[in-house]
Amino acid sequence: MTSADVAHRAGVSTSAVSYALNGRPGVSDATRARIQAVAAELGWRPNSAARALSGARADLVGLVIKRPARSLGTEAFYTDLIAGLQSGLQEQHVGLSLLVASSLEDELAIYREWTRDRRVDGVVLTDPRQGDARLELLTALGLPAVVLSNHPSEPGQAPTVWIDDGAVTSTLLEYLWALGHRRIARVSGPEKYEHTVRRTAAMAAFLAERQAPPAQVVATDYSEGDGARATRHLLSRRKAPTAIVFDSDVLAVAGLGVAYEMGVSVPRDVSIASFDDSAMARLVRPRLTTMSQDTVEFGERAARLLLRQIDADGPVPSEQGPLVTLSVRDSTSPPTSR
Template sequence: MKRPTIADIAKAAGVSTGAVSYALNNRPGVSESTRARIQDIADRLGWVPNRAARALSDGRAGAIGLVIDRPARAIGVEPYFMQLVSGIQDALADGTTSLLLQVTDNAETELTLYRRWWAERRVDGVLLVDLRADDPRVDLVTRLGLPAVIFGEPVVPDGPPCVWTDDAVAMVEVLRHLAGLGHRRVGRIAGPAEFVHTRSRSRVFLAEAERLGLAAGIINADYSAEDAGRATRQALGVGSPPSALVFDNDVMAVAALGVAQELGFAVPEDLSIVAWDDSTLCSLVRPALTAVRRPIVERGAAAVRLLLSVIEGVGGGHLRTADPVLVVRGSTGAV
């Protein structure tokens, strides 16, 4: 079926194409009755604006960008990003702005994408995930003048606005829960050490463990099930293994549950496990996993709204979402 054009609308309405343009772009030059009649005909014909042409006229792309710098195979099984994208799409439900999503496993490629998107007017702004220490993306978007919002705590002076969840609240609650069950040796299987949120959680983990008098250790992994298995074997293979392990995502915690059982550790009798993010995975395994539940969908929607306000030049400033909570299930128990 041929896509209706402005010329088709003009013919059906008996007016000039200029009048149609005025009416559909809400500009002066036609009466309100004519504007309403043209809009009604456009709706009846199924006309939608040409975004490329509109971008040329008003300088807007009608899209925001998100690059996820992780292997594509890992994204496919990572519930966190699926929930995050769900929140983003909820905030874009009116259809006036689209999401341009790209997955890459190369940091330089990610930088190149931002340069090209901005030069080609493919996006009006971007969402940045997995902030790193001295992250080059922050400097790049600032130099380009590319509107951006960071998913993460505000640690960059004069950087883009951030949407963040206070993970320190959850980490303290986790360790107090484990200490209350009698655990004295705890381990943490953390995400990549270069991520700011990994460092922040690790710092709170060690400080609170010391305050509670717990022996604590950290092993970094890449969020995958395979690397979680390696880290779990390493943690449990020492002479006096920890009696509790805290994981930085659900995938790693589920993988660790299987590895622990293979090694002869009963959960939670010999080993307690705590997951992070509390996706459906945590309720599907047995025992069900105690987990930190974060407002991931809320974060995604809040970040989009903040970014759109930055693009419009009417907003800015950091935004803290609701605090995470600990959901206790069968994978944690008394020593």
């Protein structure tokens, strides 16, 4: 079905169809309404190649998520992030195109396809890493981007909405230290991500300043199964930690289950704390102590910043994300002897 078919059925020229369906002036309101009704009746859809040649806006932005399929459905962070992106985009009647990638190569191929067919006007990047090949590619493609990061971007680079993961980690550790915990371990996400590296560095610096033993950090792929494996390893040690910090609520809930399985009481025998503060953290028993961030607002800020970037001639300034605060609940207490 082409615009010529729509023009024939509506009794207008193909240029009138183009004006009407692309929201451009040149036709009356009545003619525009008639053309739109005919297009809907015939099931007309815009041709990607034609849009690319015309330079028309797609009125869509893209988000590619690279996570294990089994863990994605339980990660409330992405549910809240998507809700925030949608909220920020709908203010300008822009939609969100979401795809799940199985690998970095798959993600890069998606960006090339989106740019070639002009499917999206810009993209939101998550989980940045050092020497990120995605940023290099998007710069070469000329596709606007905003990065969810832990620091402002360098001059001339894609802007970020950022939260200082180092400071957030230190806040959580200060609380555990004040409770009396000295053997603190961590179950982290993949070591290739910038926020994982930043949290690991902050934890190492915090303990070194207090002349405490280095923390054991066990990396995972963010899945529930990997979180359980890491917790089982830590709690099986001769000198098991008295507190474990988890990089996500999914990992923390998996760890809570392992503690119950092994007869380890939370928080009497081991305290558990997490990042994210999703509904999951408040629904389990004991309720999880977390670092609380408004992920919906995080997404809204990213969406608005990306829309500004799309309209700008060069990189716009980065923007700090919402404040992250400590929410103390039932899963932490002063340590007792096991």
